[in-house]
Amino acid sequence: MSILRHQKATNKEPWFAVRRDLSAKRASILSVISFALPLAIWAGVSYLPFLWHPDVRLQLSADRGDVTTVYIAGDRVSKGYFPTFTDAVRKQNAAIEAQLKSADPLAGVSERSVRRSNKNILRHLAPVLVSNGRIKDDQKKEDALIYEVWRDIAEGTWLPESPALSDENLAIVQRNWAAMSAVSKTYDSDNFISVPLISLIPQGRSANPDYLPSPDQVATAGIKILTEPAEGDRPSMLQRTGHSIRIVFGGFLLAAAVGIPIGVLCGTYSVFSKLVEPFTDFFRYMPAPTFSTLLVAIFLANDAPKIALVFVGTFFQLVLVVSNTTRRLDLPLLEAAQTLGANQWQLVTKVVIPGILPNLYNDLRILLGWAWTWLVIAELIGVKSGLTEFIETQGRFRNFDMVYPVIILIGLIGFFTDQILALLRGVIFPYSEEAAAASANPLIKALLFIPRWFKDAVEQRLPPEPATTNSTSH
């Protein structure tokens, strides 16, 4: 009865209450939504044409004689420009028809250049054929094959379906085929039509700019690049990831190994603080990337300058953060230790260091995140390498569907590293408040099973201490 009433009460809890925690159920629902919402927005913008889609992605292009810019199928043009483009092609066609009806149709044009532009018109159909599966991607320049398809379409024995040709273009195919078949029923490079053909009118469908590929494109590209094995000079994505992780952790661990002792000394002794911190404070405002050329000059190529850059980016912050954390240690703890007889060395080793460890652990988690930021710049200096080199190269070719998976991969590595470290905090520091919460976590339970089992096994071999049995009897 009372449980039921309690549940009713919790249902009445308001969603919006200032500084009040939500129930665990609501909190986890919202956490899921926090990831689902950006994904849904991305999917919506990608798959619902009316939301954004400012461009037209060409499925069928045409050459214009009056401008130098050439668009091929697959290119994107803005929705504003597309009608201008098609109208220009129509005008061009009308001009050709008008010229053909004139008294001297072939005046002033060379037979060779007409043939060449006619072949281009023939091939403009190829991308439509590839997407319809009629020809393969590597057959786009096999004119004989394409010639046959022109015939099939003109005679109506085969029609493309996705994308289909517009009625206007079907009429153009029939008109051109009539002209071409009058010269030759099959493709003959030497005996190709030398009377100008008219161009197919560009077709396309609305699309987002190339820098925003759709989720399925990114997923497909992601699976592809993740499963591709290493080949020659090109490392696999796993090798690239490993290389990047080595640089991040190399620079970070080096900075921690040098920086933590300095930071602890600064936080403990005013002498070190005043000697080290002013310069460190100044130095950290000099952006680490500005040292990249210097670092390459000092450490030469390969990984050394990259690790050095992560070190420079992390070290100075780390010293300041650690010294600040050390200073925040409760002063009464140090005073109590002194009244208990601890000397200087014991104060540092038995009070300061164990006292700051939980906070130091958190500091290092945050600084590890910073080290990941420096990675991107580090991998671009000297010989480009790792995940960033891949992003750089693919981005240059505007293969943004390849770029996103790598960006997301870096994010996931950082996120999960941090989440695992956060969970482990309660295990490493059993005296902290988080310990109880962490031990209830199923992941931690699984992780802890092995060391617990080991400890139990060792303890069973040791004889029980007699003193223990005495005190428990109280």
Add this chain to the structure above:
Amino acid sequence: MTPPLIDTIDYREQSPAVKDRFDRMKERPVVLSVENLGKTFPTPTGEVAALKGVDFEVYRREFMCVIGPSGCGKSTLIRILAGLETESSGQVLLDGNPVAGPGPDRGMVFQSYTLFPWLTVKENVMFGPKMEGKSGSAVEGEARQWIDMVGLSRFENSYPHQLSGGMKQRVAIARALANRPRILLMDEPFGALDAQTRAQMQSYLLQIWRNLDITILFITHDLDEAVFLADRILVLKANPGEVDEIIEVSVPRPRRLDQAITPEFVATKHRINQLIHPESETEEDTLPFGRMTVEGDDVE
């Protein structure tokens, strides 16, 4: 001065038995001797004296409380005794030897919780002996005895965050005692506890004091606490902190909570109150007169 509401006896009236007790106490050796102690702090407007010419002695096995209005330098005094601050003038002698810096011969219990959060109760109590380089099962066994004495055997493997405030302070007492100090300095150790826990802790402390025969110097701002615990009460006055009076508490031992209404108890408390608040009602203590009525709540 407003006349007292009830007639109280003179706090200095001692029965022969009580007088005899104090006479015998004063024959014991002096553990702590404070001679002409002064402390000044530099401020932007010049030096400010926190303590001036403080003179007193604490006898072996005595329980002395130090009380005074806020800002009288009680905390400065005990911090100098512990060696956490240095005196500007005068000196502190422990068993006749001047003290310099903190040391395990003067155990200290602080008002804030100072247990090391990364150590269990037992490890906290073993901290002092370990600093001396002692280790092994003997130290551990002794630590267990101290924990047992403050009644926390069941919690020897707990971490401080699992203990209540009162339990933490009991461990802090055990930890200070594990060094076998000559004197136990306590700086308002129960100030952060609720009233019930504080009363319980006071009674625990008296039991420990009686069982161990240790010397205690206890800082407090609570009159009842001072009278309940102390043999003698050192009353400090503020600006600068000087010894006002040393009161011998004639309330017989063993002390019980219901002694709080005995004439000796009330007289002693009244005397301290007079010293700390010389004017029982000043203009500053009275709020300006004014009446307000809640609308719709008028009474005819």
